Amino acid sequence: KDYHSHLSPHPRGEKKTPQKNFSPLSHHFLPTLFLVFLMKHCFHISLLPIPELEDSIKRYMAAQKPLLGDSEYRNTEKLAKAFKNGIGKELHRNLIELDKKNFHTSYVTGPWLDRYLSSRDPIVLxxxxxxxxxxxxxxxxxxxxxxxxxxxxxxxxxxxxxxxxILEPDIYYVNPQWSKSKAFKRFLSLLPTSVSWYGAYFAQAYPLDMSQYGHxxxxxxxxxxxxxxxxxxxxxxxxxxxxxxxxxxxxxxxxxxxxxxxxxxxxxxxxxxxxxxxxxxxxxxxxxxxxxxxxxxxxxxxxxxxxxxxxxxxxxxxxxxxxxxxxxxxxxxxxxxxxxxxxxxxxxxxxxxxxxxxxxxxxxxxxxxxxxxxxxxxxxxxxxxxxxxxxxxxxxxxxxxxxxxxxxxxxxxxxxxxxxxxxxxxxxxxxxxHKMTVKPFEFRKFGKQYVIQQRMSPDAIFQLACQVAAYRQFGKTVPTYESCSTAGFKHGRTETIRSATVYTKRCAQAFIIDRKKYSAQELRKLIESCSKYHKFLQMEAALGQGFDRHLFALRYLAESRGDPMPEFYQDPAYQYINYNILSTSTLNSPSVFLGGFGPLVPDGFGIGYNIYDYWLGCNITSYVERDLDKFLLDLEGSLNDFFDVFQGRSLK
Known part of the structure; x- marks a missing residue:
């Protein structure tokens, strides 16, 4: 589906006709079908693509929809349209020209590094x-x-x-069993770096960018x-x-x-x-x-x-x-x-x-x-x-x-x-x-294997649980950041998955406000819609087709030239969507016990999570212990509700 074409909330049961037939199948890190298509058409790691401006604006407005009231949304939509047809078009054209000249790196690498190095805040916490x-x-x-x-x-x-x-390249495997093949690893380790990509290519294993290892x-x-x-x-x-x-x-x-x-x-x-x-x-x-x-x-x-x-x-x-x-x-x-x-x-x-x-x-x-x-x-x-x-x-x-x-x-x-x-x-x-509070959380009723049996995305389910918990706590949908690697591209860094959507908002309202009005089957359908759309967002982000890095690069270009700041970026809604109350990232690995990071904002949460085969857990940081305790209770309650729905039990 081209989800972004029909994201305005609609009454339960109303159907819309999708304009495109994109199957939202993906892996949390890199989507199989689209990555294979991308890599098979180039015998090198491609540059990070610059999305079309119209697409980025469409994605941006879709992400704003669950965060804004009707009048705020109309104002932001007006500013976005003016930006797209005015100064934004010029900035986008200039960005493409710069990208063609700097074919040795991605369009966001320099600005993103500059963003980090220019911050004057302490780096710890x-x-x-x-x-x-x-x-x-x-x-x-x-x-x-x-x-x-x-x-x-x-x-x-x-x-x-x-x-x-002689270090094996980072690889995305179309067939994960190749990663366990000693013969393949031995073959790959013997290849010089300059041609190792070709060896991996013929085995349908695609090396990722490793330029960061130099530092x-x-x-x-x-x-x-x-x-x-x-x-x-x-x-x-x-x-x-x-x-x-x-x-x-x-x-x-x-x-x-x-x-x-x-x-x-x-x-x-x-x-x-x-x-x-x-x-x-x-x-x-x-x-x-x-x-x-x-x-x-x-x-x-x-x-x-x-x-x-x-x-x-x-x-x-x-x-x-x-x-x-x-x-x-x-x-x-x-x-x-x-x-x-x-x-x-x-x-x-x-x-x-x-x-x-x-x-x-x-x-x-x-x-x-x-x-x-x-x-x-x-x-x-x-x-x-x-x-x-x-x-x-x-x-x-x-x-x-x-x-x-x-x-x-x-x-x-x-x-x-x-x-x-x-x-x-x-x-x-x-x-x-001493202001920082860190607390671990474990949920043992289900994990990755169970969610996959339900034909849903484990990452999407945890993200949805966070959305429902946040809605309980704040009484509204809040800005959310989920990190997604773009290492499938040369000098790729990250893109943002905007996990707060009209689908998660509708689902949260059903579980919190109208829970007795819905049957378990109806609630399950709402969860499935969230899972499908989240996988679609993951696919877009992993393929460099999010909107955050693109809009950031356009703003950086305007600032670096000394241009007046476009009104689009002065919109309070733009400031708010980047005030991420929930900052999330997953670290699934057989070697890792836990991981974490500080909140992005003073009243937010930093959520590092792991999804194991039979359980899931997270490590959450906050500067307000009382808020963190409540969020953890709400998170557990949300996951318990999901489990009841998966079991076919109606909510009380």
Missing amino acids: NFNPFITFKRDPQESYNDQLVRATNLTVSAIKFLNSLRSS LFNSSRVPKQGKDELFSDHGARHLLVMRNGHFYVFDILDPIGNILHPYEIQAHLINILQDGETVAEYPLGYLTTENRNTWAAVREQLLQAGNEESVYKIDSAIFCLCLDSFRIENSSHLSHCMLHGYGYNRWFDKSFSLIITVDGSAGINFEHSWGDGVAVLRFINEVYADSTKHPAVVPKRTAAVLCSANVEKLQFHLNESIRSAVTVARQKFDKQR
Whole structure:
């Protein structure tokens, strides 16, 4: 169906004739039929397409429909039409011209990176997400020292595979069984990077863009006034280790790229654990939690005070290993630890930090400007599998402690102004982190397999449950953001799935306001309509046919040229749809225990969720604990209602 052509709410039972016959079949990440069609017509990864302006406006108005009253909608429709036929047409034409000149990248790559780097908000809580590893299946390997060594060795093995061009490409499989074929993996790993795509193509396996991996190692975000920069030095061979706010470095690679012996790495970590027993008096890691302009100014003071070499060693390190000095108490404590910690033992500007607590809980906190979850999740999956199947060190065999000269403890010259800045940053960070509430949620009545048996989309069902819960809480449909990867295209980043629709609004009203008027069969049909439309939106987004990135790029173009801001973008409705109360993202992986991120707005929720075969769960963040508790109750109630409907039971 061309759903966008008839999205005005209509009375129950009224039917509309679809204008097109698009089957809304899709996979949550990349839609099978359309991706195969797309990839079969090009022997390379295509550039992200620029949607037609008329289509983007149509999709935009469809997303606005459930959020606005009739008069507001008419006003927004008028502004959208004027934009489409006026300045928007010119901006769209100019964007296409620029895209043709910049054939080496996508039209949104530069503006999207600039959006991240230009933000002056602190990156912790606002941008940096986290993902936690599952525990090692062998509990004795969850000792902090053992697990830190094994995960570090596996991470460096991943680095060497990447740099040796023998890392298998990220692949979307038309036939997922190919991913389990050792023969195919062996064949693909032997192909040079320049032709690996062709080998995969003939097996109907389509590599995804992997350009983000270039910033995974030896990289940092550097604060600058007005706009930050990304820094990389791939020639650096040292690892950065943080312990109680102290910084240590040691070369983990030799000059030709060979990794140190695992027990030598373990010996270095023993030295560090024995040295850093007390928290640093002025932990510089707090500075990375500051407003970016404030941090940029203090960084200049650090450099001027004679700390250039130490700062460079932090920025250029392969990655940051954070050895925390406490145990994890529960899932909420784990989330707090990985999302923000206590501030003093983090350097949030690093491309990623590997965090390991005393009890062996482990996770990744990563800076978001350089890349998205696809690259980090691949890294986590590889590292977890290698560290558990092929551990580099074993428990009860401790390396001999080497001379501490092999480990350098970074020293800093701090004047009174820098000390004061650290103190202020700590106070601000502590105040903000105490506002953050993180709570896990599990629902055990059904999972992916059951929903598929109902011939519906598991992702759509969870998203619908969030919509019904939000409607209960706010008494209306609220702006919602669901992230969708566009890694099927060159330099693809993400597109937004607008999960709040006229279908979810109608369904929420039926479950909340008129629940006794509907039979179980009628409610099921409403749920099915939501599922079909959600899959259609997923398909559009994965194929670069959403509206958010397109409209963003047009606005960015106008701003970069110094043009007056079009009235379309000044519309309160445009501001509101981008004030996302619900920010959602899924992280399904056999290696991941949980993940999460902060809310996008002060009164919103950050929802990281997983859909397993027989149950589903999520990890939700909020700055208002009372609101979060209510949302969790409403979410559980919504899923229970769905289960009753699936079982054919009418609601009471």
